[in-house]
Amino acid sequence: MAENTLENTDFEYGSDAIKTLDWKEHIRRRPGMYIGKLGDGSHADDGIYVLLKEVLDNALDEHMMGFGKQIVVEISSEVVSVRDYGRGIPLDKVRDVSSKMNTGGKYDSKAFKKSVGLNGVGIKAVNALSSSFFIQSYRDGMSNSVSYACGEVITESGLTPTDEPNGTLVQFAPDGTIFKNYAYREEFIEPLLKNYVFLNTGLTILLNGRKFHSRNGLVDLLNENMTTEPLYPIIHLSGTDIEVVITHGNQYGEEYYSFVNGQHTTQGGTHLTAFRESASRTIKEFYAKNFEYTDIRNGMVAAISIKVEEPVFESQTKTKLGSKDMGPEGPTIAKFIGDFMKKELDNYLHKHGDVAEVMLKKILASEKERKAIAGVTKLARERAKKANLNNRKLRDCRIHYNDTKGDRQDESCIFITEGDSASGSITKIRNVETQAVFSLRGKPLNTYGLTQKVVYENEEFNLLQAALNIEDGIEGLRYNKVIIATDADVDGMHIRLLMITFLLQFFPDLIKKGHVYILQTPLFRVRNKKETYYCYTDEERIAAIEKCGANPEVTRFKGLGEISPDEFRQFIGPDMRLDRVSLRKEDLVKDLLEFYMGKNTMERQNFIIQNLVIEDDTNLV
Template sequence: MAAKKDPAEYDESKIQTLDPLEHIRKRPGMYIGRLGNGTNQNDGIYVLLKEVVDNCIDEFIMNHGSKIVIKIDTEDGTFHTRDYGRGIPLGSVVDCVSKMNTGGKYEGDTFEFSVGLNGVGTKAVNALSAFFRVRSFRDGKFKEAYFEEGILISENDGDTDEENGTEVEFSPSREIFPKFKIDLGFIERRMWGYAYLNRGLSLLLNGQKFYSRNGLRDFIEKEINDEKLYEVIYHRDDKIEFGFCHTPNYGENYYSYVNGQYTNDGGTHQQAFREGILKGVNDYAGKNFDGSDVRDGLFGAVAVKVKEPIFESQTKNRLGNTEVRSEVVNKVKTFLTDFLHKNKSIADRLLEKVTLNEKMRKNITDLKKLAKDKQKKTSIKIPKLRDCKHHLNNKTKLGEDSMIFITEGDSATGSMVKCRDVLRQALFPLRGKPKNSHNTKREFVYKNEELYFLMKALNIEDDIEDLRYSKVILATDADQDGLHIRNLLLTYFLTFFENLVTNGHLYILETPIYRVRNKKETLYCYDEEEKDAAMAKLKNHEITRFKGLGEISPDEFGQFIGDDMRIIQVNIEKMSEVPHVLDFFMGSNTGDRKQFIMDNLV
């Protein structure tokens, strides 16, 4: 009997050497994060655009060019950018967009506070594009290079009347991104982000102008609008810009940036910003307020410039530089103490909010104790939680991809529990419809057992610094009851934990509504259009309509929460609109809501 060959046999034949182009195309996630299909603001097609625009921003930061023109054709998926900076040195145009470890960002004097991926970004864009054209204009001369799927096809140069700068045109590769749609709403929000962080820069997106005169102050004013309890407290110097204001809402909300890069997971600069606010308030008041009392209801933004930033991932979601902490803390504390002394009316309103927070916290202390005692009596663990092994706050690679599905009941959970990845996928089944959280106080969470346990499962009682799951996914049925439960959960998070949403952790799971199959092939369809296409493709087919997640067998369900899982990130375009939306959809105005449904019913 012949010996079986070990399937995992490891010898010289298994060793491969990939050139940089092959490596980027084979492992694009290492360079741009997720691929996606354009339905999420962090999908790869938007990262490609971001990397090109970041290079334009770098020119503005170094005081070269105050205008960037961006044109996007959503039909054919083509992106076009033009800056008016110095232009890439003509002799290095090809190398700068195609050769790894080649660029102008390794020398600090040339790009002191770089935004992009330090000379890697444009190479990744080129490698992942169906076509990529770059033109550099410098002092009456130009150089052009044209690539297809990362391979140089042609070069051209000569005289020009164009102003200095760089022009890039590309379209994402259909081999890498086989099916994508461009959502201009995501791109418009990013353009506003660039404008707020770069006072005086004009960005033109398909003719629409994005411009900010007052930087982060404009951003905060626009986001919270009539929600602010006092005028925005704002400061800017050469290395740091920050602002904040209290609102009537619960929790804390921060937007933090390093060299123009949004760090949605915060880092040392955001922690220092929070600490500086606490120390400044206590120094002014001559008291020792608790941090949660000072910061509850706070909406703030901070942007720092760091010469050699250290990020915890290639996509720069969290700053790791420890040396920035003391400088940020001291600057925030010193400015805030001085500001409050000079602006007594604002200081009085701020302390009034802090004192109210302190009173509310003390009022719910007994409720917290009762809830915790009840949890101990019920179980050492949170009832019904089917946990995973790795969590976000464990700082492991699998933990960074951890997720929890909030399901509608035991029937849906039954299918998911058999096919989930126990290393990174947790389940939390609801017992029914949760109560409406709208217009309730914080005590509501502690009096409602199920919502209390949900808060504890996520570990977000005080803030989201120790959130246990990277993604919180609402997995309800696509029927009327399921949609109502989804709205109730959205209301719960937006009322008490809105920073979970603003930091991009809340998602909605999409599952198929129809199954179309014949004896040879099975297709799953998420809407009527996909169903019609499947019916046209498969002869002698049969159609099944799934009424709920519990009807989908574990064998089928596995693919819907696997690598090809469809999830929609819950995004908030403007914080000040949230209370009005919740009032309308979850408030007591039944007549107005009914009329709206009747007017918009299809």
């Protein structure tokens, strides 16, 4: 029998088992290799936004080369259209650049010296992952276009006369069989387009008729994103292939925005590391004092944009720069940024004594506070280190956001739960590969108006800080999503508010960079003998009752502990419902915290009374 088994195995692994997929089939079977995750558009990093970005990057590269000052974007519920006014793709190559892998105009650095998309894959991935894809080039009074369906050519127009100005039009509809129930959301598209115009003064982008334009580049970016007032006018430095803006805010921690060739490197990389180091060193040498770098950078808000020849990113989605050199024959990135900062920032501080004076006061205040809590900090770190070896509050996972190997880092998350029952349910059925659980003892302390000392004095906050690995900034963050999972009752809402207050007060960048979420859990279960529906709103409850027919069983969940582990499994699975905690420019952190967590009791009570919603538990069916 053993011989027969071997023979069967040999037969199965014959030449027929070796397959070569064509370009489009490989992309459609392995989309994660090309665009990261899939998703339905409910998160900023979902694949449909990567598709949009790949097309926009091509249009942007034309602008960066000096061709075309406007990009027109139109997005309906399903179809995306991007029209640039660059040179237009060479008419005899329209089909090749949209359907032949490793074909593009960016391999020759003379044509696209400092481009984002150098691998000739991006537009092909969009084509392969779209149910319909249309590309048309206008060039010197002539045009050529090709239509595709799932990467297969449907028609090619051939050369035809046109009155259209030069440029390229791309229209596509993401494939609904790959991106299930997708929808584009302007809340995720707007920041993307704003970053493009902040980095390219003179560029105008129209989104469904709305105009995006920037006159002051990265200064506008900082003004758009800062939720505390800058302590001094934003320092703006620019040179060949580099632009930098720096200020300090009355806040804890550091906050950075980094870009390479117009690409937002959300996870930083070699350029951000070099910038943080050189900015700290230059400021320290300017004051000629033995300041700690952490004191210099505490409260710093800054952005850096550089242009690199043939950049190397650590993933296809280009969120972290791996290049060490500015180009094949250029200096190292560290030396380039270091020399620029040493000259330009030092000159600026010498010329602007008023700015240097305010910056010095901020650094001295940070130093004073750090020294005042040095003893507490040391003890807390030792306590956290011991606790981490056997931390009863933390049930860790195996894959972390700051892992240097693997490809599932973005899936890592941590649930912050209240009480033993909720923690127990989640712990029993979580995915131990990617989902960690941190259990709160009860209601955490209200940290509004307190100093950073409380982070170290309060054991719970200190252990949470250690679990997240964010004491020295979010570069080492261990979980991509920090999910607050509390009951949807008054006590649960209060705990959410207390946790968000803590994070806003001491780690605002965690919220600004989109890492903090609220877990939605069902309020009702509606079922009959055949079907069960979990409902998150009254509207969903009413619809479920209609589907179930006469006399369904309706259960109102009062807390997470009431939901059995088996039921809970689907609520924290791949399709779990999350609300991202976000900040708008008008949401000044100080004002928000003062209103909700301060001592203005009557003002807050009046607000609650005016916005009160009465729930009637007696009318469930």
